Amino acid sequence: MKERKYGCINNKKGVAGESILMIYRLLLISFIALVILGLAAVFYDYSINVRWAEAQILGKKVVNCLAPEGVLDLDKIPVSGEKKILDYCGISNSGRFFVQVDIMDNNMKSVKTLYDGDSGSLWVKRVYDQGKVNDNLKKYEAGYFSQIYDISTLKDKNKIGIKVNLKVLVNYED
Amino acid sequence: MKFKTKKASFSSEKQVCFLQPLLQKKAMMLREIIIHLILIGLIFIMFFMATAGRVSKNEVRQQVIEKQIALMIDAAEPGTTISMRKIGDNGFINDISAEAGSIHVVINDFISIKGYPYFTKSSVSVRDDVTKFYIDVR
Numbered sequence: 001m002k003e004r005k006y007g008c009i010n011n012k013k014g015v016a017g018e019s020i021l022m023i024y025r026l027l028l029i030s031f032i033a034l035v036i037l038g039l040a041a042v043f044y045d046y047s048i049n050v051r052w053a054e055a056q057i058l059g060k061k062v063v064n065c066l067a068p069e070g071v072l073d074l075d076k077i078p079v080s081g082e083k084k085i086l087d088y089c090g091i092s093n094s095g096r097f098f099v100q101v102d103i104m105d106n107n108m109k110s111v112k113t114l115y116d117g118d119s120g121s122l123w124v125k126r127v128y129d130q131g132k133v134n135d136n137l138k139k140y141e142a143g144y145f146s147q148i149y150d151i152s153t154l155k156d157k158n159k160i161g162i163k164v165n166l167k168v169l170v171n172y173e174d
Numbered sequence: 175m176k177f178k179t180k181k182a183s184f185s186s187e188k189q190v191c192f193l194q195p196l197l198q199k200k201a202m203m204l205r206e207i208i209i210h211l212i213l214i215g216l217i218f219i220m221f222f223m224a225t226a227g228r229v230s231k232n233e234v235r236q237q238v239i240e241k242q243i244a245l246m247i248d249a250a251e252p253g254t255t256i257s258m259r260k261i262g263d264n265g266f267i268n269d270i271s272a273e274a275g276s277i278h279v280v281i282n283d284f285i286s287i288k289g290y291p292y293f294t295k296s297s298v299s300v301r302d303d304v305t306k307f308y309i310d311v312r
Contacts, residue, residue, distance in 0.1 A: 024204070025210070033218065036225075047237075048234075050241045054293075057245065058293065061248075079290035091294075092295070097293070
């Protein structure tokens with residue numbers, strides 16, 4: 001049989017077109033599958049909030065650091081430590097925490113304030129407390145702990161009673 | 175009057191040339207359909223596996239254990255050892271690791287991606303034996 005080089009029409013352009021259509025169809029199916037997977041991920045998402053417990057634990061660690069055995073020595077805290085109180089206590093702050101320690105005399109007048117973190121977190125907490133937050137955002141609410149402690153401080157080697165108002169905020173973990 | 179008619183003769187060469195496009199086209203279509211079905215099947219298998227992982231309870235179990243361990247580490251005094259049974263009510267714990275300030279727990283072969291962070295200033299290490307994991311806070 002005589003072989004013909006171009007005997008029968010071989011539709012090469014048609015085959016290339018089919019390949020492009022196939023890629024398009026695969027991309028479309030992948031997109032639909034991803035959308036359904038995303039919806040399933042949102043619907044079945046379940047988050048357990050333990051930030052309030054973390055805030056309590058962190059608060060107690062800070063107080064034990066600042067006032068071991070209930071005595072606070074302000075002279076031991078360097079000036080750099082007043083704004084980085086967690087660093088002073090050896091606790092790493094990845095940006096999730098805000099700690100504020102108000103040292104007050106017995107008349108509740110503030111003597112000194114030590115803090116670490118972004119104080120804007122307190123403002124966000126107030127917005128949540130006012131109930132102005134959508135249900136979908138409630139799972140991001142920060143854990144909060146606040147307590148006033150009666151401790152002592154040293155002045156001229158004498159113990160004087162003071163109050164420490166501690167506020168701890170633990171933000172949502174990324 | 176005689177009309178000379180040319181007999182139509184189909185030689186084998188012409189027959190092959192006539193039928194070949196049809197046969198080739200059918201084979202090509204079938205091949206493409208099979209490839210399409212295989213690829214679509216693969217995509218849906220991956221999609222169902224990912225969804226099944228999401229819907230299963232292992233993610234919740236993993237969250238519970240990671241957060242429990244992180245809170246215990248945060249509250250623990252230096253010199254404390256926390257032990258966790260490998261086989262428990264939540265299933266089989268394949269691995270517990272403390273990396274970059276986070277606790278990761280692999281439970282029922284469900285891998286931990288995010289983990290849960292802890293903030294203790296003590297160093298944390300994990301070891302295990304046949305039945306338990308031991309988390310040392312030093």
